[in-house]
Amino acid sequence: MQVDSRGSPSIVPNWDRDVWLLLASRGVRSIAGGALGVITGLYLYYYLHLSLTAVGIFFGVGAFTAPLMSLLFGRLGDRYSRKAILLLTLSFLPIATAILLLTNYYPLLLLAAALGGFGTAGALASGSVGAVAAPVQTAILADKTEGLDRSMVYAVFNLVSGASSAIGALLANLSYREAFYIALTLSAVSFFIVLPIRDGRVVRSNRRVDDPGGNAKAETVVRRDLAYIRRFAVVGVLNGTAQGLVTPFLPIIFRQVLHVSNGVVGDIFFIGGVAAALASLTAPYFSRMLGLRDAIILPRVISTAALILIPFSTSLSIAVITYIIYVMFRVSSLAPQQALMMELVGRGNRSTVTGVNQAARLLPSAAATTSSGVMLDYLPIPVPFGIAFVINVLNIILYRKYFPNPRPLHGGVTVME
Secondary structure, eight states: OEEOTTSOEESSOOOOHHHHHHHHHHHHHHHHHHHHHHHHHHIIIIISOOOHHHHHHHHHHHHHHHHHHHHHHHHHHHHSOHHHHHHHHHTHHHHHHHHHHHOOOHHHHHHHHHHHTTTTSSOGGGOOSOGGGHHHHHHHHHHTTTTSOHHHHHHHHHHHHHHHHHHHHGGGGSOHHHHHHHHHHHHHHHHHHTTTSOOOOOOOOOOOTTOHHHHHHHHHHHHHHHHHHHHHHHHHHHHHHHHHHHGGGHHHHHHHHHTOOHHHHHHHHHHHHHHHHHHHTTHHHHHHHHOHHHHHHHHHHHHHHHHTTGGGOOSHHHHHHHHHHHHHHHHHTHHHHHHHHHHHSOGGGHHHHHHHHHHHHHHHHHHHHHHHHHHHHHSOTHHHHHHHHHHHHHHHHHHHHHOOOOEEOTTSOEEOO
């Protein structure tokens, strides 16, 4: 429990000012992301009359470029100024939204996809929180929350992100142009909110040639970090492939299967977003009760079971229930996953491991999204869902095999099992 300056219990967490600024920026940006996540695919397919194949290429470009930039900026964040890199990456979404407003020229739309990462943050269900900006932001959060229960910190951030995204989804009830203007304004505001944060320098250990013991210890730490980075890359590949097959197309699929308006689609995502936001609050408790790894596995088992039912949900009530179960349990696994990465990898490689995991997730997601567009044009809707189901099962098995199960305790202490 948090305490105030007088030692009394406090409901409001006693976090650093910069953490609150990052939280505010995340919330404002997520409203924009929630709106764009619902309306972008609908805009391309129903307003610009692009084929599902062309929409898949659009999302695929976003999913392909985001991991490359995640790797680049994640590594730059570890080596140089994390604040400067964060500001740079936060500028991409308003630029991309402006392009969508100003032109329907397809090559420029692809540029917008690349800058905005619409193939990754393009679906509320994906749980994505800013694509290229996420690795550096996660590392900054880890730096500024030393000694705290990070699963709780990330859970609060995911709560705010999910609730804000849900609010943004309601903007689908407006016209496309109105929604894009609001998203442009909010994504620009999120950039300015983080300007006052203090820039912390990355602390790196300097190995001395006259200290063989220190060198050996440092080498052991490096090997351990590299091993975990590789493992997070593997599970990221599977996760990205499964999500890329289905999540960017969910708004279009709901409108096709249920024969409803954009506003109703937005309402479905609003309800799912609220449920996911509330579910994220359970992450710290499941993390302490089950351990970080198992707090990832259990929700993903449930969300995977719900995923395969979505294309068969032909009534509005069943579709809403199935989607809520899917998205709330998927999102509830995000905070433990972020905390697990930060616990297992040393401070000097935190941006790197997040960027590598992001890249490993999004590169295959690009291929999956592009191929899924073709599948949805020519094959039954359940086909990509079935493939995603099998991949998710394999991903769950590898989490169990690859990682220990540390249990966070109150006060920021973590016990490794």
